[in-house]
Amino acid sequence: MAVTDPVDARLLAALADVGKAAVHEIAAKVGLDPREAAYRLVNLSANGLPLLVGVESDPNGLRAALAGAWQQGRPQPQHGPAPGQPPQPHHPGPPPHPAGPQGAPSGAHPVQGTPSGPHPVHGVASGPYPPPPQQQWPAQTAPPPQPPQPTQPPPDPVMSTWGPPQSALWARGDQPPTVGPPPPPPAAPAPVRTGRPGDVLETEGLEGERLAVQLLEVQDPADYLFAAAGYRLDDGERAIVVHTEVTNRGNTPFASLPDNYLELLTADGGVIGKAPVSLTSRPPHKIGVQPGETTGGHTVYVLPEGTRIASVRWSPRPEPDERSLVWSIDD
Structure with a gap:
C-alpha cells in the first residue's frame, strides 16, 4: 500500500522511529489530536500496513x-409508614400472664396483616389489667365445681435434645449452633513463577x-543472525535472540502478541525491551493463541x-505484577 x-506519512515516520509507543505519545510527536491519530492508525492497519x-x-x-x-441509578428503599397512614403510637405492653390452653400466652394477640405486639383497642391504650372481682359465696355454701383444666403434654425428648427438624440443632443438639458463615476452603498453592531456561511456567492473562x-x-550473542537478516549493529552493540513457546490451556483465547512484554533484566537492575525487527531465519511470534494451541x-x-x-x-x-514469569540465566 x-x-x-x-x-499519515508523518505519523508512520514517527512510529517507525520508536517502534512501539502509546497512541497519545505518537500524536504528541506529530502534533495531532490523539483521537485523530488513533483513527488514522487503525485505518492504516486495516489497509495492510505492518502495525x-x-x-x-x-x-x-x-x-x-x-x-x-x-448502584447510583438504583432506587433507595423508603423507610417509615406507608403514605396516607398515621404513625403507630408506642404503648407499653401488658404484663405477662399464665399460659392458657395449648400453651399459648394470654394477652394481646397479633392482628392479621399488622406487626405483632400490643395494640390499642377502640382508641384505648393497653396496659395493666385490673384483678378479677372476687365472688362472695353465702356462708356454708360450697363454690360451684370448676371444669377440669387442660394439662400441658410432656416435652418431647427428641425435640428437647435435637431441636426442630431441618435445623442446625437437629444435627447436633448437644452443642450450641455455630454462628457466622462456614470457614473458607484452603487456598490452592500458588503456581511457580520462576525457573531456569527450559522450564515451563504457568500464569494467567488479563x-x-x-x-x-x-x-x-x-x-547471546546473535550478531551474525542480525547481520544475515540485513540489519547493521553500531559500534559497541550486540544482538540477542530469545526463543519462547506459549500454550493456551484454558477456554479463553489469548488475543495479544505472546512476546509483547518479554523483557531482558540486566545484572544492575535495568530492563531491555525487544527490538522492532524480525529475522528471516528465526520467525517471530504471531498475534493470538487459541485454546489448546501452542505457538x-x-x-x-x-x-x-x-x-x-x-x-x-x-x-x-x-508493568510487571504477580502474573509475571522470570527465568534466571545468570550463572
Whole structure:
C-alpha cells in the first residue's frame, strides 16, 4: 500500500522511529489530536500496513466503575409508614400472664396483616389489667365445681435434645449452633513463577487465560543472525535472540502478541525491551493463541556490548505484577 497522505506519512515516520509507543505519545510527536491519530492508525492497519493498534485496560477497575454506576441509578428503599397512614403510637405492653390452653400466652394477640405486639383497642391504650372481682359465696355454701383444666403434654425428648427438624440443632443438639458463615476452603498453592531456561511456567492473562510459557533458548550473542537478516549493529552493540513457546490451556483465547512484554533484566537492575525487527531465519511470534494451541517465536534485542543479562521476564501487561514469569540465566 502506498502512503500518499502527508499526515499519515508523518505519523508512520514517527512510529517507525520508536517502534512501539502509546497512541497519545505518537500524536504528541506529530502534533495531532490523539483521537485523530488513533483513527488514522487503525485505518492504516486495516489497509495492510505492518502495525498493530491495541487497547489495554484494568478489567477489575472497569467492572468496579460499571458497578458504581449501577448502584447510583438504583432506587433507595423508603423507610417509615406507608403514605396516607398515621404513625403507630408506642404503648407499653401488658404484663405477662399464665399460659392458657395449648400453651399459648394470654394477652394481646397479633392482628392479621399488622406487626405483632400490643395494640390499642377502640382508641384505648393497653396496659395493666385490673384483678378479677372476687365472688362472695353465702356462708356454708360450697363454690360451684370448676371444669377440669387442660394439662400441658410432656416435652418431647427428641425435640428437647435435637431441636426442630431441618435445623442446625437437629444435627447436633448437644452443642450450641455455630454462628457466622462456614470457614473458607484452603487456598490452592500458588503456581511457580520462576525457573531456569527450559522450564515451563504457568500464569494467567488479563482476561483469565490459562497460559504456560516455556523459555527454550537464549542466543547471546546473535550478531551474525542480525547481520544475515540485513540489519547493521553500531559500534559497541550486540544482538540477542530469545526463543519462547506459549500454550493456551484454558477456554479463553489469548488475543495479544505472546512476546509483547518479554523483557531482558540486566545484572544492575535495568530492563531491555525487544527490538522492532524480525529475522528471516528465526520467525517471530504471531498475534493470538487459541485454546489448546501452542505457538512459538523468536524475539530480538539490541543492547550495549558489555551489558550482562541476569534473567528473562514475561508479563501480560507493561508493568510487571504477580502474573509475571522470570527465568534466571545468570550463572
